[in-house]
Structure formats: structure tokens, C-alpha cells
Amino acid sequence: MGKTRQIIPTARRDELVIQEVDGETLVYDLKSYKAHCLNRTSALIWKHCDGKRSMDEVSRKIEAELGTLLPQEVIWLAVEQLEKSGLLQEAVPRGSVERRMSRREMARKLGIATAIALPFIASIEAPAAIQAASCAGPEEPCGGTNPPCCPGLICFSNSCVFP
Amino acid sequence: MKMSGAGRQPTRSNLIAALLAGAWRANPSAAECSAEELEMVAPLLMETGAAALAWRRLRHSELASTLAAQQLHDVYRLYQLLSVIYEREVAEVFRLLRSHGVEPLMVKGWAISRHYAEREARPCGDVDLCVPEEQYELARRILQQRPNAAHHVDLHKGFAKLDDRSFEELLSRSELAELEGEPVRVLSAEDHLRVLCYHFLREGGWRALWLCDISVAVETCPATFDWDLTLSGRGAVADWIACSIELAHRLLGADVSETPASVRKAKLPDWLMPAVLREWEVRSMRRRHSTPVTRVMSYPLITLRGLRHHWPTPLEATMSTGASFSEMPRLPFQVRNLLARAATLLKRLPGALRNEH
Numbered sequence: 308m309g310k311t312r313q314i315i316p317t318a319r320r321d322e323l324v325i326q327e328v329d330g331e332t333l334v335y336d337l338k339s340y341k342a343h344c345l346n347r348t349s350a351l352i353w354k355h356c357d358g359k360r361s362m363d364e365v366s367r368k369i370e371a372e373l374g375t376l377l378p379q380e381v382i383w384l385a386v387e388q389l390e391k392s393g394l395l396q397e398a399v400p401r402g403s404v405e406r407r408m409s410r411r412e413m414a415r416k417l418g419i420a421t422a423i424a425l426p427f428i429a430s431i432e433a434p435a436a437i438q439a440a441s442c443a444g445p446e447e448p449c450g451g452t453n454p455p456c457c458p459g460l461i462c463f464s465n466s467c468v469f470p
Numbered sequence: 471m472k473m474s475g476a477g478r479q480p481t482r483s484n485l486i487a488a489l490l491a492g493a494w495r496a497n498p499s500a501a502e503c504s505a506e507e508l509e510m511v512a513p514l515l516m517e518t519g520a521a522a523l524a525w526r527r528l529r530h531s532e533l534a535s536t537l538a539a540q541q542l543h544d545v546y547r548l549y550q551l552l553s554v555i556y557e558r559e560v561a562e563v564f565r566l567l568r569s570h571g572v573e574p575l576m577v578k579g580w581a582i583s584r585h586y587a588e589r590e591a592r593p594c595g596d597v598d599l600c601v602p603e604e605q606y607e608l609a610r611r612i613l614q615q616r617p618n619a620a621h622h623v624d625l626h627k628g629f630a631k632l633d634d635r636s637f638e639e640l641l642s643r644s645e646l647a648e649l650e651g652e653p654v655r656v657l658s659a660e661d662h663l664r665v666l667c668y669h670f671l672r673e674g675g676w677r678a679l680w681l682c683d684i685s686v687a688v689e690t691c692p693a694t695f696d697w698d699l700t701l702s703g704r705g706a707v708a709d710w711i712a713c714s715i716e717l718a719h720r721l722l723g724a725d726v727s728e729t730p731a732s733v734r735k736a737k738l739p740d741w742l743m744p745a746v747l748r749e750w751e752v753r754s755m756r757r758r759h760s761t762p763v764t765r766v767m768s769y770p771l772i773t774l775r776g777l778r779h780h781w782p783t784p785l786e787a788t789m790s791t792g793a794s795f796s797e798m799p800r801l802p803f804q805v806r807n808l809l810a811r812a813a814t815l816l817k818r819l820p821g822a823l824r825n826e827h
Contacts, residue, residue, distance in 0.1 A: 324554045328547065335551035342548050431544050 315365050315386060317358030317396040333431070336393060342431035343392050348377070349426035352385040353394060375424065385426030392428050483747035485511040486520065486678050491723040493523035494686045496587040501527040505536050512538040514751065520679045521545035522591040546591060553590040556580065559621050560597055561650035566616070567601075572609045573655060574599040575644055577632060577665055581656040582683045584647065585690040592679070596622040602637050603627045631672075632665045634704060643699075660699040663687040664707075667714035674755040674783040675717075675746040684714055685724035697730045706794035712736035713795050717746060739795045745784045754779040755786065782807040 324335040332350035334343045345353060351372055355365045362379050370376045383399075390399045485507050492498045501524070508528070515521045525542040533539050560580055567574050576599055583592040601609045606627045613623050628637040640661050646653040657665060666687055670680040701708040716736040718724035720743065726734055749755070757779040782790070784800035787807040 324551050326550050326554060328550050331547070333547050333551050335548075335555070337555075342551055344547055431547050 313362050314358065315356050315360055315362060315382070316390070316399055318353050318356035318389070319394050319396045323394075334392075334394065339393060341393070343394070344429045344431055346427045348373070348381070348424050349385050349388065349428050352382055352426060353389055356386070356389065356395065358396070373424065377424065381425060385428075388426060388428045392430070394428075481747065481751070482511050482514055483678075483750040486514060486518075486750055487721040487747070489515070489524045489527060490520055490678055490682055491527075491721075493527050494586045494592070494682050495689075498527045500531040501533070502531070503533070505533055505538070508533055508536060509538045512541055515542065516545055518677050518679060518750070518753075519593045519595070520677075520682070522549045522593065523679070523682060526588065526591055549593050550590045552593065553583075555620050556594045556597075557650055559619055560654060561652035562619075563597060563599070563613070563616070563623060564649075564652050564654055567599075567609060567612055570608065570612050572601055572605050572612065573641075574601050574609065575637075575641060575655050575657060576600075577626075577657060577662065578669065578683070580649065580654070581647075581662060582666065582686060584649075585686050592682070594621075596624045598624045598626065600626040600629055600632070600637065600640075629665070632669060633661070634707070635661070658699075659687070659690075659692055660696050663691075664700050664703075664711060667711045668707075670714055671710055671785060672789050674749050674786040676749040676753045676755050678722075678750050681714075681718050681722055681746075685718040685722050688715055688718065688729065689725050691728060697733070701730075701732065705792055708732070709736070709794050710789070713738055713742060717743065721746070739797050741784050741797075741800055742795060745800075749783060749785070754781070754783060780808075780811075782811075 322337040324337065326333045327350075330347060332345040332347075332353070334345065336342070348369075351369050352365065355368050360368070362382060365382060366377060366379060369382070386395070386399050389395050485503065488503065489501050489508075489511065512521070512524075515524045521542045522545055525539065525546040528534055528539045528542060531539075534543075557580060560576070564574065564576075576597070578598045579594040579596070580589070583589040583594055586592045599609075606625065609625055613625065626632065629635060629640055633640065640657060641655075643658040643661060644655050645658055647656050648654070656662065663684070666680070666683050670677075670684060673680070675681070701711055712733045713736050715724070715726060715729060715733050716738055719726045720738070757776065782804045784804065787800060787803040788795065790807045790810070791803050793803060
């Protein structure tokens, strides 16, 4: 099967919280407790990952929405990033030459103008200091989206305990 | 509000106040501070749940691309997602409790964040629910049916810790607000402002976010708001509430133009504002929860090291004795508070030590 006919994997939709804010697509994975931030290009490609469309079809769809033709290498890069972030249902087919190209290499190859639209998925790291509520005291629940344990305590088996 | 200048070096708590001023409004002005000041204060903002609000004032400023601002931006993004999970769970908890005949009343959390211009920027940690005392055990058992819930439900027996008014009285004035298709019972605006002030003061005012809540509650008062209802009550309550609102006005620029004269004329005692600003940096009340004295036998070093945080703050000492906010020195109140707590501890200690072994 030629690479342009290759089917793009299916996007994962279950156990995810998705919010669009300020032109970014924010995704919270309820399984891994990880959050991701997708730029517009990544989000568009992710939207069209339905497990049915070929690379050509996805490319045309995105061209219609972005008004610019995205090279297939760029789409593969996004698919690869989506896979790494756990946002696809199945693995990306191995063996494509384009898949081995990094984002930086691609930016160099495709030029600055295209680089602006390069797909990008950033992990949203909750800083250690982040605290949504009063910190969890001894034997209070922790982990997941619970508040962190108070200073001097550690989170053990989803409960704050003394070290 | 400009922070840096030729004058005295601003403290971290002053910087927090300046960064959060008006941050709850629809279009807050861009914050003016230096990159160094922001770097200095960013960890404190993150630790106290105020990072996303601060980002709202930084997003259109020159500092938006600095590393510290980007960290706040990440927290803002995260809160956008967590708020969805929180709101789903609040609705689920109400559905669950109602299906067993329990009608809870929600305080703080979403009950106040819904009044922010961007409610997702005001993080909600746990779900504070009040139930009638006689239904407390039933509610507690029902809530055990959700072991994998992301948010902890902080269940209260009535309002004993939050107000001196009875559950029935507060319930009679309560309102329903829709969340995820489920009507959520919340306090009336008058009662909620009172509870927010009381909670802020009783906790020693250690979170600036709680003062933002008070600011929001004041600025979003409905036209029919009955100030007498908020300010009435025993002893020093009216004074406490008026001083909380005045603090929100002075520190965060809360608009108090619609409040009655008795509130606008509230005189803050000299010790109050420094005590609150100090707590924004020290957070002794929070630290105290992590080092309960009852754990001294198992963790002597940690417990003894944490003892310094057990000295009561002027604010909590005043609140615990029910005294008014006068200019009198706070030391006698602090000593009295410490002795009362020590007496309670001595009573509980044998049982606590037995449980530990």
C-alpha cells in the first residue's frame, strides 16, 4: 500500500476531557491523569483521525480548513505525537520514512512559513507547587485531581501519610 | 496598581495583592510588575490556587512570555480541564444524595466560582456540602459509594463550623442553580457572603483566593440583596463581615460602592491587614494541619519541628474567642486560644495515642 493510501489511525475519545480555550485544544486524560495542549494544526489532524480516511483525504480536509496545503510529513508528525500522548486508539503503522523526522528537522526542511503551522502537542505539567484547595491532611485522599498532601506528608496508596 | 517603584521593596504578599486585584472581572487590566517580582511570587500563587487568576492579568502584559508567566499559564490550562471534572462530580454527588433522600447545601467551591467572569480560573479542590445533623451518617455512607471520585467531598454537620445560624434557617433561604442538568442547592447571596467572610477569617485568612471570593460575592450582589440579613447576628459578626469586605477593598480593589455606609466606614484595626498579609506568605494554619501534635509518638521530629506553626495567629485567636476587631493587643487572645487548644488536646491525647498504636 502506498503511503498516500495509508489509513490514518482512529483518535481516542473515551475517558478524555476536551476543552477549547484561546485557540488551543486542551485534553485531560482521565486514565493517565495527564493533560495535553494541542495547537490548531494538531487538533485539526486529531479531529480527522477516524480510522477510515486515507492520508490523501485527511490532507485535503485540512487544506480546506486551514487554507494551506500541509505536506504529508507534517500530518505524520502530528499522528506520531498524538500516539505518544496516548490520544490514538491504535498504534501508528511502522515503516514510514517521514515518521523518523523530528519537528526541528521538518521545520528546517519545509521552511519557516510551514513551520508556523507545524503540529505541536505540549504536556501540561502541573508544577509541584500547584494547589487547588487546602492541602490534604493526614489520611486524606490524594493523587489524581485531589489536592496534594500538606508539607511533611507523602501520598501513599491514594492517602496522605507521614513518611 | 503598579507594584515596583522607587519606594520600599514590595513584600511577596503585597505583590500577590497587586497581581490579583480585579483578576476575577471580565476584562482585568494588564498587571504591571517586573519579571523579577513575578518570579519571586509565582510559586506562592501556584501553592495557593491563585495562579490562573494571576495569569488573567498577565496574558496581555509584556511578561506573558516569561518562564514564570508560562508556568501560571499552564496552571490556567489545567484548571480549565479540572473544572469540567469537578462540575460533573458535583452534579453526580447531588444526584446520588437526592436519590437517597438527602438534600445537601453547597458552600464555597462552585457555589462562588460560578459568579467569577471565568469560573474555570477559580479552582475548586473539594466539594463542601452541608447536610442536617441527623442525615450526616447516612450521607457519609452514601458518599462512600464513589471510591474513584477525583474530588473529595467535605461533608459538614449543618453549619456549625461556618455560621451561627441553623441549617433550617439557611435552607429556607437557599436557592437552586443548575449545573450539568442538575439543580444544585446553594445558599442565598446574603448567607453565602456571610459564610465566605466567616470562613476566611476563621482560617486566619491564609489564602488570597478567599478574599477574591469575597470580592466577587460583593461585586455580584443582586439588586435585591438584603444587607441587614448579612450583617445581623450576635456580637461581633457584623464587624467581622464589614472588616472582611474592607480588606477585600483595600488589598484587592473590590468595588464596595454598592455596600451600605456601615460597611464602607468599617475601621480596620492596625494589626489586621499585616496579620493577613503575613499569613499569605507563612500559611501557618495550613502547615499546622500537616503536623498534628497527636502524632508526636510516631513522628517526634516532624511534630516538634512543626510546633512553631501551632502558635495562633492574631486573627484566628480573635475569632476563636468571639471578640471584636479592636485595637487592643492580640497577645491575650492568642494565649487564651493556645490554652484552650492545649486543654482540648490533653483530653483527646490518650485516645489519639491509643489509636496510633
